Amino acid sequence: MLKKLGKYELIKKIGEGSSSTVYLAHDPFAQRDVAIKVATPEILQDPEKGKLYTHLFLNEASLVGKLNHPHIVQIFDAVVTEKLCYIVMEYVPDGTLEQHARPGQLLPVDHVVELTFKCTRALDFAQRLGITHRDIKPANILISGRSDIKISDFGAAITSTRSDRTQVSGIGSPAYMSPQQVMEEPLDQRTDIYSLGVVLFQLLTGDLPFKADNNWKMVHQIVHDPAPTPSSKRAGLPPVLDEIVARATAKSLGQRYPTWEAFGQDLANAVRSRQLKIAQPDFAETEKFATLRKMPFFADFSDAEIWEVLSFSTWERVMPGTAIMRDGEPGDFFCFLADGELRVSKGGKVLNLLTNGDCFGEMAVINARHGKIRGADVSAMTRADIITVRGEALQQASAACRMHFYQGFMEVLASRLAFANQRMTAF
Numbered sequence: 001m002l003k004k005l006g007k008y009e010l011i012k013k014i015g016e017g018s019s020s021t022v023y024l025a026h027d028p029f030a031q032r033d034v035a036i037k038v039a040t041p042e043i044l045q046d047p048e049k050g051k052l053y054t055h056l057f058l059n060e061a062s063l064v065g066k067l068n069h070p071h072i073v074q075i076f077d078a079v080v081t082e083k084l085c086y087i088v089m090e091y092v093p094d095g096t097l098e099q100h101a102r103p104g105q106l107l108p109v110d111h112v113v114e115l116t117f118k119c120t121r122a123l124d125f126a127q128r129l130g131i132t133h134r135d136i137k138p139a140n141i142l143i144s145g146r147s148d149i150k151i152s153d154f155g156a157a158i159t160s161t162r163s164d165r166t167q168v169s170g171i172g173s174p175a176y177m178s179p180q181q182v183m184e185e186p187l188d189q190r191t192d193i194y195s196l197g198v199v200l201f202q203l204l205t206g207d208l209p210f211k212a213d214n215n216w217k218m219v220h221q222i223v224h225d226p227a228p229t230p231s232s233k234r235a236g237l238p239p240v241l242d243e244i245v246a247r248a249t250a251k252s253l254g255q256r257y258p259t260w261e262a263f264g265q266d267l268a269n270a271v272r273s274r275q276l277k278i279a280q281p282d283f284a285e286t287e288k289f290a291t292l293r294k295m296p297f298f299a300d301f302s303d304a305e306i307w308e309v310l311s312f313s314t315w316e317r318v319m320p321g322t323a324i325m326r327d328g329e330p331g332d333f334f335c336f337l338a339d340g341e342l343r344v345s346k347g348g349k350v351l352n353l354l355t356n357g358d359c360f361g362e363m364a365v366i367n368a369r370h371g372k373i374r375g376a377d378v379s380a381m382t383r384a385d386i387i388t389v390r391g392e393a394l395q396q397a398s399a400a401c402r403m404h405f406y407q408g409f410m411e412v413l414a415s416r417l418a419f420a421n422q423r424m425t426a427f
Contacts, residue, residue, distance in 0.1 A: 020040055020053075023038065056155035096138060121264060176198045272287050297408045317383065324342065325361055334365050337358045337385070
């Protein structure tokens with residue numbers, strides 16, 4: 001085995017296919033482990049396949065530094081020549097979803113829904129950059145830890161801003177292709193929505209909706225045959241998942257989800273409404289993300305920053321009468337009310353009522369130099385869902401995330417000042 005490729009020190013082979021080999025390597029300059037996908041030399045020497053695979057590597061290389069999302073594998077570097085092609089990317093050590101797409105290895109249903117939701121957000125991010133993946137399948141969705149994923153392999157992608165170089169036909173995995181893709185019609189994000197719907201079906205059942213012993217039969221089934229429901233393959237699955245899969249994999253574009261937002265929203269609603277009827281925590285990751293995404297305070301936060309907030313915030317459901325903050329007590333944290341009603345009071349006098357989306361307690365963080373003493377009581381009037389962020393965690397957040405928090409604080413303070421002025425002029 002080679003010991004070095006450019007500046008990268010090769011450690012071991014971690015994957016091999018007909019067209020490429022993947023190595024674990026070390027970048028001595030950035031001081032990090034990376035994965036390097038190297039085109040097979042025999043492929044590059046083939047008169048026809050060489051051009052195709054050079055094209056695919058060039059296509060993926062054009063995305064270096066662009067796909068900065070927590071659920072997309074980052075591409076750091078690339079070399080594309082006639083005799084050598086390789087892509088340097090983020091190393092994700094936990095395998096792919098392919099291992100959980102077969103009977104006996106299936107993940108819990110709520111876990112599947114959460115991972116699928118994260119895929120919708122990542123692919124929505126790519127689509128906003130004008131990128132359609134075209135090869136969504138379990139083998140291209142890497143597992144990161146217990147509950148995260150990272151989408152990889154954008155070599156077959158269509159990039160709207162570079163259509164001269166990215167329109168490559170005949171690329172993709174037939175079992176996951178949309179009817180439009182197998183018929184080589186013009187494609188947009190709805191072809192990836194179909195493919196992710198097939199992935200969801202497979203992760204729920206351990207089987208594909210369509211199977212055939214050759215590609216021609218597979219194509220005929222995809223275009224003409226009605227798809228089975230997940231619950232027909234696995235008893236006990238809730239009807240809501242049949243509905244979501246059916247809409248994601250609808251043959252007609254008019255019946256399929258038009259946007260990633262619509263697809264993700266249905267997944268989030270299924271979790272939020274507890275239609276899955278399974279054991280799950282009070283706050284699933286899917287529900288948390290959807291909740292923050294809807295709050296006006298977080299309107300300018302990117303998806304990456306929303307996921308970052310979820311990593312350092314805590315969520316708690318409290319009962320009526322619970323004291324959340326007490327007048328005169330210290331406290332280096334601030335909160336958001338996700339659901340319910342809270343009362344703000346001082347000396348027994350009600351100062352304000354807080355409802356969904358309101359931020360409170362932020363002055364202890366903003367005015368930290370002059371003490372962190374609370375100036376009022378905050379208590380729950382109803383059952384309430386509270387999101388807490390500690391000042392220390394905020395200080396350790398990324399610069400962009402902190403900036404958006406402080407911008408949000410300024411808007412909160414401006415709104416309170418305007419409300420106070422209105423009350424004063426009313427007397």
